[in-house]
Amino acid sequence: MSAEILSFETGRPAEIVEGEPSLVVDVEGYEGPLDLLLALARQQKVDLAKISILALADQYLVFIEAARKIRLELAADYLVMAAWLAFLKSRLLLPEPATPDGPSAEEMATALANRLRRLEAIREASNRLMNRPQLQRDIFPRGDPEAIAEVKHPKFTATLYDLLTAYAVQRQQRVLTTVHLAKRTVWSLAEARASLERLVGIAEEWSCLDEYLLSYVVDPSQKATVFASSFAAALELVREGEMELNQKEAFAPLYFRKRVPVAAAMSAPDLPVE
Amino acid sequence: MASLAEKRIVDDEDHPVDPQARPEELRLLEALLFASTEPLDQATLAKRMPDGVDIKQALAQLQADYALRGVNLVRVANKWTFRTAGDLSWLMTRESTETRRLSRAAIEMLAIIAYHQPVTRAEIEEIRGVVTSKGTLDVLLETGWIRPRGRRKTPGRPLTFGTTEAFLSQFSLEALGDLPGLEELKGTGLLDSRLPSGFSVPAPSDDPALRDDEDPLEIGDNLELLLAPAADPETGGEEG
Amino acid sequence: MASLAEKRIVDDEDHPVDPQARPEELRLLEALLFASTEPLDQATLAKRMPDGVDIKQALAQLQADYALRGVNLVRVANKWTFRTAGDLSWLMTRESTETRRLSRAAIEMLAIIAYHQPVTRAEIEEIRGVVTSKGTLDVLLETGWIRPRGRRKTPGRPLTFGTTEAFLSQFSLEALGDLPGLEELKGTGLLDSRLPSGFSVPAPSDDPALRDDEDPLEIGDNLELLLAPAADPETGGEEG
Numbered sequence: 068m069s070a071e072i073l074s075f076e077t078g079r080p081a082e083i084v085e086g087e088p089s090l091v092v093d094v095e096g097y098e099g100p101l102d103l104l105l106a107l108a109r110q111q112k113v114d115l116a117k118i119s120i121l122a123l124a125d126q127y128l129v130f131i132e133a134a135r136k137i138r139l140e141l142a143a144d145y146l147v148m149a150a151w152l153a154f155l156k157s158r159l160l161l162p163e164p165a166t167p168d169g170p171s172a173e174e175m176a177t178a179l180a181n182r183l184r185r186l187e188a189i190r191e192a193s194n195r196l197m198n199r200p201q202l203q204r205d206i207f208p209r210g211d212p213e214a215i216a217e218v219k220h221p222k223f224t225a226t227l228y229d230l231l232t233a234y235a236v237q238r239q240q241r242v243l244t245t246v247h248l249a250k251r252t253v254w255s256l257a258e259a260r261a262s263l264e265r266l267v268g269i270a271e272e273w274s275c276l277d278e279y280l281l282s283y284v285v286d287p288s289q290k291a292t293v294f295a296s297s298f299a300a301a302l303e304l305v306r307e308g309e310m311e312l313n314q315k316e317a318f319a320p321l322y323f324r325k326r327v328p329v330a331a332a333m334s335a336p337d338l339p340v341e
Numbered sequence: 342m343a344s345l346a347e348k349r350i351v352d353d354e355d356h357p358v359d360p361q362a363r364p365e366e367l368r369l370l371e372a373l374l375f376a377s378t379e380p381l382d383q384a385t386l387a388k389r390m391p392d393g394v395d396i397k398q399a400l401a402q403l404q405a406d407y408a409l410r411g412v413n414l415v416r417v418a419n420k421w422t423f424r425t426a427g428d429l430s431w432l433m434t435r436e437s438t439e440t441r442r443l444s445r446a447a448i449e450m451l452a453i454i455a456y457h458q459p460v461t462r463a464e465i466e467e468i469r470g471v472v473t474s475k476g477t478l479d480v481l482l483e484t485g486w487i488r489p490r491g492r493r494k495t496p497g498r499p500l501t502f503g504t505t506e507a508f509l510s511q512f513s514l515e516a517l518g519d520l521p522g523l524e525e526l527k528g529t530g531l532l533d534s535r536l537p538s539g540f541s542v543p544a545p546s547d548d549p550a551l552r553d554d555e556d557p558l559e560i561g562d563n564l565e566l567l568l569a570p571a572a573d574p575e576t577g578g579e580e581g
Numbered sequence: 582m583a584s585l586a587e588k589r590i591v592d593d594e595d596h597p598v599d600p601q602a603r604p605e606e607l608r609l610l611e612a613l614l615f616a617s618t619e620p621l622d623q624a625t626l627a628k629r630m631p632d633g634v635d636i637k638q639a640l641a642q643l644q645a646d647y648a649l650r651g652v653n654l655v656r657v658a659n660k661w662t663f664r665t666a667g668d669l670s671w672l673m674t675r676e677s678t679e680t681r682r683l684s685r686a687a688i689e690m691l692a693i694i695a696y697h698q699p700v701t702r703a704e705i706e707e708i709r710g711v712v713t714s715k716g717t718l719d720v721l722l723e724t725g726w727i728r729p730r731g732r733r734k735t736p737g738r739p740l741t742f743g744t745t746e747a748f749l750s751q752f753s754l755e756a757l758g759d760l761p762g763l764e765e766l767k768g769t770g771l772l773d774s775r776l777p778s779g780f781s782v783p784a785p786s787d788d789p790a791l792r793d794d795e796d797p798l799e800i801g802d803n804l805e806l807l808l809a810p811a812a813d814p815e816t817g818g819e820e821g
Contacts, residue, residue: 098446101470144471181531185468188531193452195521199512205430206513207616209423213376213665216674223724225683225691227752231761233685234692235771241710242780363649372651372669389672411608412615425612432609432629433616 100148103127105183115184120176121159124152155179254289259296260303267310267325276301276312276321366394370403380420380510418509419516427513443484447477454487455508455520456532458545459501459555461493486511491555501555503547517547606634610643620660683724686717694727695748695760696785699741699795701733726751731795741795744787757787 097103107126108118131149134141158172170178200206266279280297301323304310313322369390374381387396400421404414407423415424425433443451450473453465466472481487486508492498504517514520523545526532532545551557613629614621627636640661644654647663655664665673683691690713693705706712721727726748732738744757754760763782766772772782791797 098469099471182468182470184529185531186470188526188529189449189452189456189468192456192520192522192526193448196452196455196512197448199514199521200427200430202424202511202513205433206427207425207433207612209375209378209663210616210618211620211662212378213673214378215376218674218676219679220676221681221723222678223681223683223720223726223751225688225751227754229683229688230692230695230752231766231769231771233689234696235766237689237693237709238780238782239773239776241708242776368649368651368666369669369672370651372665372672375652375663376665376673409603409608411610411612423615425616426608429609429612432612 099142100127100145101182101186103130103145104148104179105186108183115180115187118180118183120179121156124156124159127152128156254292254296256296256300256303259293260300263297263300263304264309267304267323270324271327273313273322273324276323278320364399364402366390366399367403367406369394370396370399374403374414374421374423377422380417380422382420386421415513416515417513418506420506424513443480444477446473447480450477451481451486454481454502455504455517456523456526456545458503458547459490459493459552460503461499461501463499465502484511489558490549491551491557494554494556498556500558505547509547517545520545604639604642606630606639607643607646609634610636610639614654614661614663617662620657620662622660626661683720684717686713687720690717691721691726691748694721694742695744695757696783698743698785698787699730699733699792700743701739701741703739705742724751729798730789731791731797734794734796738796740798743789748787757785760785 097106104123104127107130108115108123110126111118111122128149131141131145134145155172155175159176163171163173202208266274276297277294280293298321301310301312301321305312308326310323311326314320370386373386373389383396383400386400387394390396400414407414411426411429412423413426415422446469449469450465453468454460457464457468462473462478484507486505487502488505489500490503491501493501508514509516546552609630610626613626623636623640626640627634630636640654647654651666651669652663653666655662657664689709690705693708694700697704697708700708702713702718724747726745727742728745729740730743731741733741749755749757761769762784763772763780766782767774767776
């Protein structure tokens with residue numbers, strides 16, 4: 068109900084029958100003025116080649132007028148066509164000037180008739196085209212095609228140069244890698260000193276350097292380098308007054324502790340008892 | 342492989358009326374064509390077949406063999422393929438995939454492109470008397486039945502459109518010359534887009550070779566962009 | 582629809598020997614089976630076919646019709662479908678060669694095998710300093726340039742690898758001894774001339790005769806099994 072009222076208010080009712088009983092003024096149904104003209108021309112029920120353009124122009128103008136009365140919104144091209152047809156109509160009714168500048172009214176009328184015939188012809192052709200048996204609608208291809216298997220035979224490529232380069236690079240790399248690893252097995256003085264400094268910081272009492280170092284030596288093969296570097300570093304720290312060293316005799320274990328301030332040093336050093 | 346041809350002759354001589362003695366090449370052809378997803382052209386078939394086989398003649402014989410069957414050998418876009426017989430469409434309804442129904446505008450546009458190709462959008466609109474929405478063109482391009490083929494050598498260098506092999510395949514056309522009613526249309530001069538003209542009716546052609554008045558598409562021509570603003574009178578109007 | 586069956590009987594009576602008078606239901610069956618995306622069972626076919634058709638008999642006849650063709654009607658798991666005749670399977674394959682570059686890992690492994698053969702996988706890894714994936718060894722075996730030649734007489738009896746004649750022809754070598762030695766490699770700049778004095782390059786030999794420390798491969802040695810887990814240090818390494 069409301070839809071009906073709404074359509075009335077917007078002036079776009081579905082059907083309004085005007086004076087001519089067959090004329091339904093519903094511009095929405097047409098795809099442009101040419102389409103409308105073709106529909107009107109069909110009402111003349113004659114071969115399009117013999118159509119009366121004058122009568123067609125009249126029908127079109129009546130239609131447009133009716134549409135405007137019911138306030139149908141007309142696209143500009145409908146109005147342009149109406150103006151052009153009104154002009155053509157006046158030209159057709161008046162006697163032709165002796166030397167016309169542009170195309171004559173007759174030529175214009177023929178051109179319009181031709182356009183209508185062409186549109187009609189293409190409509191007919193599109194109908195026939197769509198009525199042809201269509202793939203997947205009327206006729207069908209093989210539903211389950213069998214794939215053609217591709218058997219690939221790999222052909223490997225490599226050159227002698229690739230081979231020799233690969234060999235040389237690998238062998239050489241191995242040699243260099245070994246040298247590099249050997250370097251890393253040396254415990255540097257700096258490493259030894261850093262470790263000792265950390266330890267001295269907490270060693271208020273005499274501690275056995277050998278025991279401490281052994282805990283650092285994971286790999287027996289590194290024992291020599293660790294001991295040598297640590298001893299050198301320890302001497303350095305003593306010289307700098309950071310630490311004290313004590314050894315009872317040659318080859319006896321070395322003891323070390325943090326160097327205490329002079330006042331505290333007055334008390335007798337109590338050597339650790341084993 | 343020449344032995345196949347020989348074998349056939351021998352067979353023919355031995356059993357001149359044996360209906361079972363079917364040339365081996367027909368077996369090979371039907372196997373290839375049955376199995377393939379795509380229609381195959383004669384050259385492709387020849388490559389896969391033994392040497393010395395007269396492919397053309399074998400295809401003709403195979404086509405005759407299947408003419409009355411439920412599956413026919415048909416030629417589409419100059420390629421060969423098996424298809425179910427057209428008169429059995431009533432039986433096949435369940436197979437049919439829901440194809441998008443084209444709007445009347447799209448159908449008309451497709452027909453104009455088919456019969457008038459190569460044709461520009463402006464020429465299509467001239468014939469239909471209305472501007473075409475970009476949406477309609479998009480729908481048609483999506484079907485794969487039309488393609489932009491070049492640019493007309495006129496101001497603005499508009500795109501020209503033509504149909505594809507998929508179009509021929511869709512409508513079971515061997516070639517564009519088999520379009521329904523083409524002869525009548527040519528006879529009435531209605532295929533000439535320029536008005537009014539009495540002579541040299543151009544025949545539509547989907548020959549991929551460009552016409553004299555066509556330029557090739559440029560490499561990197563982005564179709565999406567091409568079809569958008571500049572070529573679109575509607576959007577163009579908004580900007581103007 | 583029952584008229585179909587009737588029609589057929591009439592046809593048969595009218596032209597009892599006309600080979601063209603093919604029962605309509607055969608046309609329907611072949612169209613349905615051709616277009617279907619999957620094999621169809623008898624019940625499904627019966628549902629789609631006109632009433633009154635003896636599907637079973639029609640299928641049997643259709644199967645006979647196609648028995649000698651390039652395409653046969655076959656029954657798979659009680660469902661019917663068209664398939665390329667078994668003897669034409671060769672037609673359904675296309676052979677092509679595909680050029681593949683060997684990976685760096687593969688060519689490195691190949692180089693070690695060439696110079697150090699006969700060599701076990703563990704020895705290759707010792708020389709290269711990295712574990713080799715089984716995939717690399719597989720690729721090398723696929724090239725046909727290397728072969729397992731025996732087993733090392735050590736615990737685990739690992740396979741020993743060597744190069745083949747195909748290896749020589751691939752690298753245009755007349756004999757394995759033509760591979761450049763230490764001095765030649767240094768001469769070409771491939772090896773650094775300042776390498777330590779202990780560095781040596783073996784004089785390679787692909788003499789097929791087994792070495793003293795090699796056992797022959799056993800008959801029935803399954804290479805696939807041999808190369809798998811046990812011989813694969815990677816999987817072992819992950820566990821460790």
